[in-house]
Amino acid sequence: MTQMWIMEILKGIGKMFLHPIFYYSIILAVITGLSRVKRERSDFHIRVNDPLQELRFLFPAGLLIGFILSIITVGSGLTISYSIVTMLAIITIVLSLIGNFRFLSPAFTIGFSFVFLFLAKQLNWNLPILSGHPSDNSLSGFIVLLGLLLIVEGIQMMRNGSKKFSPILRNSRRGLVVGAHQVKRIWLIPVFCFLPIGPLTAPFEWWPTFDFGTSSYSFILVPFAVGFQQQIQSTLPQLAVKRIGKQVIALGILIFAIAVSGMWLPILSIVAVIIAIIGRGWISYRHRVRENAAPYYFTPRKNGLIVLAVIPHSPAEKLGLQTGEIIYKCNGQLTGNKKEFYKALQKNRAYCKLEVLNSEGEVRFVQGALFEGDHHELGILTVEDRKKWNGNEAS
Template sequence: MIGEWLIECLKGIGRFFLNPLFYLSIILAVVSGVRRMKRERKDFHVSIYPIFHELRYLFPAGLLGGLTLSVIAMAAGFTISFAMIAAATCTTIILAIAGNHRLLSPAFTLGAAFAALYAVKTLGLHLPLFGSAVSQTPQNSLAGFVILMGLLLSAEGIFMSRNSSKSGSPRLRKSRRGLTVGAFQSKRLWLVPVFCLMPAGPLVSHFHWWPVIDWGGHSYSVVLLPFLIGFQQQIQSSLPEEAVTRLGRQIARLGVLVSVVAIAGIWIPYLPVAAAAIAIAGRAWISYRHRVRENANPYYFTPQKEGLMILAVIPGTPAEKMDIKTGELIFKCNGTRIQHKADIYKALQKNGAYCKLDIIDTKGEIRFVQGALYEGDHHELGIITIDEKKKWDGNEAS
């Protein structure tokens, strides 16, 4: 039996690389990196992160999340039909092209797939590629599909919260008064591989309670499915880490609610439909509330009367080594008061090998940082700032 399971798992991993979502995720991550670099260079004349920054975060968090979800899915015996896989893949590809990262929440990708499958089942349609397979889908199998959607929605929220400090790219914007201000585009992709069961295959159940959620068959095969999760929001009225963490917690709680309602749908008809509707409406509402909040509140990253606002810190530079953070305010450098970026250059000329900064942190407390400067270090310490009260120039930002 162990040998049979091992062979099936290896076959399932092989099927993973046949799914177009695996290759689409890589393409989207690379394209996203190229576009970000072009925007950063246009805004700041330097790229903050390397071109493969998005690709770097595509797999690690997703692999850990996928392992956790795989344990849950295999323990419960989730089965997923070819029709479900095809529907989820098609909706993800369409939404990725239509809305880039914005529409790649499981609430939208799997929610749209569920809506299509449920409509076909309710109307009793016979699709050319699937025959009557969809219309004959048992109630608890559709409930299992929505449970998986709820779990992936919770995973989206957890990924956002844990990667909140790494998911933002600075940009310049025009304020309501026509001034140049700073904002963040928080954007991330995660590829989550999850082991599930497909009906028909060499594996059979050895426990009376397993599988809990099944297609209605008696034999199964293993498949490793890639689920693509995306997130994109603009943040301008608060620190990006705080905003993304808040959104992540809201989405994670929504995912738990969807999963609970969907589990009840195994026994109560129409609850899976209600759970899918809650997921779609709830996720859209969270994004809408965030946009309203951002537009109503004042900009966080603006030119200051005293000091220099830090918009971002370039990785690997002296500023990062001195632990300077986004949102902090530099008001002295080597004992000289700072108002503009040029003031830092003048202060460093007093002692080109050493830098001492007086900083007001995001809690309003004063702290002191210092460090040695070496030949070849970034000539601007590696900080991106908002330091001039000037009218918007359309050439500064995209």
């Protein structure tokens, strides 16, 4: 029996590599990285992070959480049908074509998949792409998974979404050049679920925790593509993303609680889907309204040079400079703009001493040696860096 379970687990892993979302997510991540680099070069004549950054976020960040979720789904005996897997893949691809990764939130991918499958079952649509209609319990279990994945989305925002922001330059309503940050992530969360057909049978009398209307099972490792996209201009990007992440986690906990109740009262599954779609949309809407109403954070300052971004592996990164800090003195000279900063740097090409205001308004001193070949402006990007990049310039 143990050998059979191991073989089915291996087959389930193999099914993930046959799933189109697995490869589609890789393509999306690569295209997103290339597009980001093109925009960064247009704004700053240099790329900030390499084009494979999004691809590196795609897999490792989701493996551990996927493993934890799999323990929950396997322990509860969560069973989904092939029609659910198929519809989820179709909806995920369609929503990704909008171009905004916030629509790859589980609230939308799973939510709209549920709506379509529910209507197809109620109206008795016979579609060739769907191998029959899923059971009510299978649909209810699907929404339990929605709640769990919303919690995962919020956790991923707080853990990985608040790193490696991409700086952008834009024109304010007054026509001034201001800075902002964009975070655009896609995570692949592989989760083990059961299919309602196969050689496996219940190993314990108490299992599965919920009755999904089947007595035979097989494994499938489903790759869930979870996306997030936001632009931040009114505050430090990590603060805004963590705030949104907390709100999404709270929404996920609420949806999970309602969805579990829906295993006994199916109408609650519908309620959970409605709340998830509206709630996730409301979180994004409130952020956008807040951003539009608040003043820009990254604007030219009279008291110094505000750091919009730090180029990786540059002297600025080695010195520990952070996004949002204000450099008001360099080598003893006041630095009201980039020109003054560059002039002060030339006073000592071998050593640099900075006086910096951090995000709490406290003064700190930063100093270190400079070497031949180091970036001539330490590797910091500011709102004064708008230049026209041409193909002859390399990063």
